[in-house]
Ligand SMILES: Nc1ncnc2c1ncn2[C@@H]1O[C@H](COP(=O)(O)OP(=O)(O)OP(=O)(O)O)[C@@H](O)[C@H]1O
């Protein structure tokens with residue numbers, strides 16, 4: 001096994017893991033402020049892909065306009081889901097919200113099957129992203145380079161919002177103590193809706209880049225990346241945005257390396273994520289960067 | 296300025312506030328004393344909108360605010376420093392103060408108030424970049440009061456600001472409360488420390504298991520036999 005082979009696998013792992021990470025950011029944001037695992041997150045990503053698909057194929061928008069619009073519409077969908085499904089159970093025991101999340105997930109998947117049909121649809125990938133370049137013996141698809149750059153930019157924007165804006169401060173306060181945050185004059189429901197919007201937008205962006213890799217979409221496409229992103233979020237320390245990205249990258253690299261080094265185990269590719277989940281929960285439930293949360 | 300009229304509050308089956316009527320006039324310090332579980336915090340939390348009253352009126356500057364959402368009550372100028380400090384331990388001291396000023400738009404005024412808070416509590420300036428969770432209990436209490444001041448309250452509700460402080464700090468807290476009041480902020484103060492509270496208060500109410508037992512000027516209550524026996528610990 002030579003160096004360029006290994007480098008190739010790590011690069012592949014990073015480009016896959018970056019997407020896990022971006023989707024994981026949405027999980028972790030929502031969990032961070034509501035202590036809610038939004039199981040519908042992967043399905044929100046799927047919705048985003050269909051918005052992008054129909055923008056191009058039904059409304060003949062240029063690809064970039066369609067992608068941008070899809071991200072915005074998905075953010076709006078995230079807000080609607082929060083208002084329609086999660087807000088009514090905000091003060092109910094946490095398990096109610098969890099069950100609601102599972103219900104929303106099934107709803108979106110089945111709605112997708114009905115509206116979009118179960119048949120996979122070919123997804124658009126702009127020509128200039130399809131080029132493969134070779135750098136020091138490592139072959140990289142342009143799409144993956146740009147995806148990674150965009151992912152880092154989005155991560156930077158989200159971190160900026162959380163740490164350096166008024167809204168971000170309010171988010172961190174809600175995470176710690178919702179009631180006292182209200183006393184500060186914060187419209188908590190509005191901030192939570194915004195959090196869903198940001199998380200959903202990140203999921204849509206991740207989903208669109210995901211869809212361009214394969215390049216096709218189907219109504220159940222959100223399930224596996226959703227679960228993997230969940231594992232990535234836990235691996236990184238759920239509630240921690242940077243951790244979610246690191247968890248995603250790590251998971252992507254581990255997964256690709258496993259398949260590359262032990263092709264006979266390729267069938268266990270998805271199982272490895274869950275093995276990792278179990279191991280973290282057993283040995284380091286706070287994840288790589290997680291702190292103990294107030295409860 | 297603030298009038299509570301025949302207010303009732305229930306927690307499920309528990310009737311915690313049973314028909315309280317009280318009045319806080321502008322620029323005064325009014326204190327509310329009472330034993331543990333008397334319903335003091337419940338009353339403040341209801342005024343702030345965190346708890347819904349069963350019945351009764353809460354009038355602030357002429358309109359009824361009973362049952363209004365807490366963030367709107369806060370924006371109206373009713374600001375509480377809650378029981379047990381409740382500073383945001385994961386934010387820096389400076390960020391906590393900014394949270395106090397969350398809904399204010401005039402940045403110049405906010406800057407000015409920040410300086411004012413720092414001059415009242417110089418310790419907070421020294422610790423500005425530190426996570427609030429690393430402050431001592433007394434410093435956290437200063438932060439809780441400072442954060443409330445950052446909202447430029449019309450009326451400041453303080454729920455046991457001296458709780459858990461050493462005697463020297465307690466007198467410091469009361470000095471600060473008076474200073475804030477001198478600068479024009481109306482104060483409704485809840486205290487276990489009846490002696491100190493009544494000494495600085497213009498008017499006081501004594502709450503017993505959800506009902507008002509007594510009321511009078513701070514001086515009158517300090518001289519009252521029942522108050523002296525029950526709350527000032529005299530035999
Ligand atoms: N969330 C709640 N659910 C049920 N009962 C409550 C709740 N909060 C307070 N109570 C009850 O209401 C009554 C009044 O409580 P409250 O906290 O207002 O007392 P307090 O006068 O502030 O006491 P302390 O001096 O100990 O702070 C108590 O009997 C208390 O047990």
Ligand SMILES: [Mg+2]
Pocket residue numbers: 335336337378454
């Ligand atoms: Mg109390």
